[in-house]
Amino acid sequence: MRKAVFIYSSELEKYEYPPEHPFNTIRAKRVLEILESMDLLTGAGRSVVAPKPAERVVLKKFHTARYLHALKTAARGGWNREALSMGIGSQDCPVFKGLYEYAVLAAGATVVGAEMILSDKADVAFNPSGGYHHAGPEKAAGFCYINDVALACLILAEQGKKVLYLDVDVHHGDGVAYAFYDRSDVMTISLHQNPRTLFPGTGFEDEIGTGQGKGYCVNVPLPVGTYDQAYMKAFKAVVPPLLGAYNPDVIVFELGADALAGDPLANLLLTNNVYAEIINHLLSFNKPILATGGGGYHIGNTVRAWALAWSVFCGADSGEDLDLAVGGVLLESTEWQGGFRDRRLAVSKSQRQAVLPAIEATIKYIKANIFPIHGL
Numbered sequence: 279m280r281k282a283v284f285i286y287s288s289e290l291e292k293y294e295y296p297p298e299h300p301f302n303t304i305r306a307k308r309v310l311e312i313l314e315s316m317d318l319l320t321g322a323g324r325s326v327v328a329p330k331p332a333e334r335v336v337l338k339k340f341h342t343a344r345y346l347h348a349l350k351t352a353a354r355g356g357w358n359r360e361a362l363s364m365g366i367g368s369q370d371c372p373v374f375k376g377l378y379e380y381a382v383l384a385a386g387a388t389v390v391g392a393e394m395i396l397s398d399k400a401d402v403a404f405n406p407s408g409g410y411h412h413a414g415p416e417k418a419a420g421f422c423y424i425n426d427v428a429l430a431c432l433i434l435a436e437q438g439k440k441v442l443y444l445d446v447d448v449h450h451g452d453g454v455a456y457a458f459y460d461r462s463d464v465m466t467i468s469l470h471q472n473p474r475t476l477f478p479g480t481g482f483e484d485e486i487g488t489g490q491g492k493g494y495c496v497n498v499p500l501p502v503g504t505y506d507q508a509y510m511k512a513f514k515a516v517v518p519p520l521l522g523a524y525n526p527d528v529i530v531f532e533l534g535a536d537a538l539a540g541d542p543l544a545n546l547l548l549t550n551n552v553y554a555e556i557i558n559h560l561l562s563f564n565k566p567i568l569a570t571g572g573g574g575y576h577i578g579n580t581v582r583a584w585a586l587a588w589s590v591f592c593g594a595d596s597g598e599d600l601d602l603a604v605g606g607v608l609l610e611s612t613e614w615q616g617g618f619r620d621r622r623l624a625v626s627k628s629q630r631q632a633v634l635p636a637i638e639a640t641i642k643y644i645k646a647n648i649f650p651i652h653g654l
């Protein structure tokens with residue numbers, strides 16, 4: 279039986295980004311409510327664990343003292359130009375009431391997950407309030423202030439663990455990739471929309487790491503319009519072989535749901551069936567998994583995707599057919615008739631023609647330039 283820990287407390291509900299901002303902290307609460315209503319958080323090794331704020335000494339493993347001071351001060355009304363030069367108070371990263379407390383608590387939830395994996399209290403830990411992969415040591419960016427996933431990788435690596443960081447958010451996981459760009463003890467793999475067409479504009483396939491880290495940074499840019507089968511073609515060609523060859527002790531998994539069709543900020547066309555399939559692949563390697571949320575700006579789709587992810591993590595997902603047995607009523611959607619899983623989307627011939635050549639070229643590049651470094 280897998281020990282699956284869902285990290286959440288109502289303390290997280292006290293904080294909200296400004297109403298006009300696309301990032302909505304309510305998503306985690308709604309995932310919890312759906313899972314509770316379907317009795318998926320109790321029994322069979324499952325538990326809900328409350329986060330605690332990340333301690334300053336932990337935050338300083340990644341962020342500078344100057345940045346942490348500016349963030350805290352700005353959140354208390356002391357915003358200034360120096361803070362803005364670090365991205366704090368920009369349009370993407372506004373200052374809001376309780377900002378510091380929220381960022382530190384949400385990051386602390388991921389840290390708790392890392393600690394529970396280290397102490398063998400969890401095989402899978404999921405923090406839907408995490409995944410702030412764009413934050414830099416001295417930079418707020420892309421709705422992110424404290425980089426919880428980079429912190430988790432650092433904490434795990436410090437304890438001698440080999441870490442595989444996998445990022446399926448539609449945006450390049452730049453903050454984490456560059457944190458470990460010259461290291462081989464944390465391999466980062468990010469699948470994301472082509473950076474020529476989306477923030478943050480980095481994550482091309484030729485960014486493969488440097489020095490000791492050469493070959494340990496993997497980028498899989500995907501063309502606009504990428505659909506399930508094309509995505510899985512790229513995933514299967516790249517991730518399982520590298521995961522097998524690298525043989526990490528632990529997987530950190532950033533599960534942004536903004537690659538789903540219908541996301542208002544991006545242009546991929548996935549259904550959440552892809553996430554279920556990816557998680558099943560990861561579980562087959564029998565490594566502990568620390569999973570986080572991330573982007574996801576169609577709230578209903580994101581909530582359902584994360585609920586599905588949890589049900590797969592804890593072994594409660596029985597595949598597509600049985601999902602029809604659970605009601606859509608709980609999901610507050612009149613158009614949705616099934617369970618957590620999306621309906622498969624039709625793919626046209628022109629869509630295939632527009633997407634597949636680019637994906638095949640990326641796979642070829644990675645096989646030629648990264649695989650040999652790992653004896654593949």
Ligand SMILES: [Zn+2]
Nearest residue numbers: 447448449573
């Ligand atoms: Zn994103």
